[in-house]
Amino acid sequence: MIYDTAIIGTGPAGVSAALTLRANDKKFIWIGSKTFSDKVGKAERIANYPGLPMVTGQEMNDVFRRQCEELDIAIEDRMVTSIMKFGDHYALTAGSEFYETYTIIFATGVANVGTLPGEGELVGKGVSYCATCDGFLYKNKTIAVICTAKRFEHEVEFLSGLAAKVYYFPLYKDPSRFGENVEIMSERAVKMNAENGRLASLTLKNGEAVSVNGVFCLRESVSLATLLPGLATEQGHIAVDRAMVTNLPGVFAAGDCTGRPYQYVKAAGEGNVAAHSAIEYLASLR
Amino acid sequence: MIYDTAIIGTGPAGVSAALTLRANDKKFIWIGSKTFSDKVGKAERIANYPGLPMVTGQEMNDVFRRQCEELDIAIEDRMVTSIMKFGDHYALTAGSEFYETYTIIFATGVANVGTLPGEGELVGKGVSYCATCDGFLYKNKTIAVICTAKRFEHEVEFLSGLAAKVYYFPLYKDPSRFGENVEIMSERAVKMNAENGRLASLTLKNGEAVSVNGVFCLRESVSLATLLPGLATEQGHIAVDRAMVTNLPGVFAAGDCTGRPYQYVKAAGEGNVAAHSAIEYLASLR
Numbered sequence: 282m283i284y285d286t287a288i289i290g291t292g293p294a295g296v297s298a299a300l301t302l303r304a305n306d307k308k309f310i311w312i313g314s315k316t317f318s319d320k321v322g323k324a325e326r327i328a329n330y331p332g333l334p335m336v337t338g339q340e341m342n343d344v345f346r347r348q349c350e351e352l353d354i355a356i357e358d359r360m361v362t363s364i365m366k367f368g369d370h371y372a373l374t375a376g377s378e379f380y381e382t383y384t385i386i387f388a389t390g391v392a393n394v395g396t397l398p399g400e401g402e403l404v405g406k407g408v409s410y411c412a413t414c415d416g417f418l419y420k421n422k423t424i425a426v427i428c429t430a431k432r433f434e435h436e437v438e439f440l441s442g443l444a445a446k447v448y449y450f451p452l453y454k455d456p457s458r459f460g461e462n463v464e465i466m467s468e469r470a471v472k473m474n475a476e477n478g479r480l481a482s483l484t485l486k487n488g489e490a491v492s493v494n495g496v497f498c499l500r501e502s503v504s505l506a507t508l509l510p511g512l513a514t515e516q517g518h519i520a521v522d523r524a525m526v527t528n529l530p531g532v533f534a535a536g537d538c539t540g541r542p543y544q545y546v547k548a549a550g551e552g553n554v555a556a557h558s559a560i561e562y563l564a565s566l567r
Numbered sequence: 568m569i570y571d572t573a574i575i576g577t578g579p580a581g582v583s584a585a586l587t588l589r590a591n592d593k594k595f596i597w598i599g600s601k602t603f604s605d606k607v608g609k610a611e612r613i614a615n616y617p618g619l620p621m622v623t624g625q626e627m628n629d630v631f632r633r634q635c636e637e638l639d640i641a642i643e644d645r646m647v648t649s650i651m652k653f654g655d656h657y658a659l660t661a662g663s664e665f666y667e668t669y670t671i672i673f674a675t676g677v678a679n680v681g682t683l684p685g686e687g688e689l690v691g692k693g694v695s696y697c698a699t700c701d702g703f704l705y706k707n708k709t710i711a712v713i714c715t716a717k718r719f720e721h722e723v724e725f726l727s728g729l730a731a732k733v734y735y736f737p738l739y740k741d742p743s744r745f746g747e748n749v750e751i752m753s754e755r756a757v758k759m760n761a762e763n764g765r766l767a768s769l770t771l772k773n774g775e776a777v778s779v780n781g782v783f784c785l786r787e788s789v790s791l792a793t794l795l796p797g798l799a800t801e802q803g804h805i806a807v808d809r810a811m812v813t814n815l816p817g818v819f820a821a822g823d824c825t826g827r828p829y830q831y832v833k834a835a836g837e838g839n840v841a842a843h844s845a846i847e848y849l850a851s852l853r
Binding site: 293301303304329332333334335341345348351414435438521522523541544548549552554 | 579582583586587589590591592614615616617618619620621627630631633634637807808809826827828830832833834835836837838839840843846847849850
């Protein structure tokens with residue numbers, strides 16, 4: 282059997298694509314984690330998702346799981362390891378399984394490249410990737426901001442308006458001047474340290490440490506487009522147009538893997554659009 | 568005071584933009600209907616909005632209203648009737664109010680009731696979009712009122728107290744009874760006709776014509792071309808890129824007004840992206 286669509290990824294973009302494909306009676310396979318998105322699950326509080334006021338990430342995942350269960354939408358808990366073009370369709374390998382599909386929707390999120398030792402375990406416990414989402418948690422607190430590009434500086438400014446003190450680690454040249462509470466650090470941060478399961482400090486390259494309540498990592502993230510050779514990328518993200526169409530026939534993408542802003546409702550919106558584009562493409566095959 | 572942003576429209580795109588601007592501490596004005604989107608409100612059942620399983624449209628609007636109330640986000644219940652560029656910012660007229668803003672987010676939905684042939688050229692020459700602004704011009708005269716929604720009926724009442732005769736064209740079901748001078752028309756108006764450069768009559772679908780001194784079009788939104796001259800469109804939608812940036816500086820758009828698919832979560836996603844683009848633009852002004 283050849284599926285109409287394979288959705289890869291179980292974050293908000295994947296959920297949204299699955300709901301829309303189901304509403305349209307398409308035969309699809311959905312590959313990812315049965316516990317939905319780790320990134321969502323670790324979010325302390327989500328302030329701007331229309332329809333889910335101030336939920337925790339875990340609450341959002343729970344709502345998504347119930348909504349999918351009610352519609353009998355199942356997840357294959359596997360990781361896709363390779364994709365090949367196969368005549369007019371694609372073949373996916375996931376563990377020992379093999380799936381054939383006419384269309385693919387990438388909803389794979391961003392891979393956190395260049396993470397610091399200790400960072401992965403502290404996501405949602407002091408480590409954040411989104412100023413808009415989590416900034417308010419650090420009102421009048423001490424934070425660090427690690428930033429890879431000048432164009433994220435407005436997020437630094439936003440954070441400096443909330444936090445009492447900001448240790449700023451720019452990983453680019455000529456950072457702007459900020460307010461008095463922003464200390465621009467010349468030493469790089471090399472490690473994140475926990476105390477009682479929460480982020481407590483950063484170790485600097487010279488061996489010193491700074492105590493912080495939280496750290497924001499503002500990075501250009503790189504996506505894993507290596508999975509499908511020939512898939513065009515732009516600054517580390519899968520290149521798509523407004524219809525979420527990639528450069529490869531029948532291949533679509535949605536969510537963080539297509540670029541900023543890394544926001545749940547943006548991802549959900551794109552998952553919907555990608556599903557509609559896949560449906561349109563399937564109609565054109567007939 | 569000049570606002571950071573004006574959001575026009577209170578559907579899912581507007582809600583999403585408002586939540587994100589609030590999370591970023593931006594000063595914004597939100598203009599639309601206090602009852603949120605009529606289109607959403609009329610939806611029987613929404614099957615594919617992630618996070619709100621199988622809600623009715625009214626339930627969706629209720630969730631949005633509570634979410635905004637909890638964050639003290641208020642709606643100005645008005646209709647924007649004109650927008651002008653004003654140096655480095657924009658000036659909006661809405662009824663008798665006047666707002667200044669650096670950025671605008673259009674979240675106006677689809678103008679499902681397009682303008683009539685002849686209408687565009689006759690704005691200010693017999694065609695008006697604002698009863699309170701222009702009603703007094705038609706004291707003891709004969710006017711037509713074209714109205715898309717029951718919630719504008721108070722404006723019809725206001726006009727019927729001024730005009731000698733009102734031909735009323737309701738584009739919704741079960742219009743209320745008005746005074747004796749209000750004639751409810753069963754035929755639709757299909758064309759506006761000029762004489763000596765001013766509106767003189769409406770042509771009806773059955774070919775008949777009614778002579779009028781003026782016509783008031785009470786719609787969800789004013790035709791975009793009339794509202795903001797120079798705003799680029801594509802096949803009847805506002806032309807945007809993936810960042811929801813239009814051709815005009817500081818002007819963004821989100822939701823149905825940017826094109827298909829006309830889906831609530833797509834609109835909400837775009838509202839989020841438009842807000843982030845507005846924030847980035849505001850940062851660039853400094």
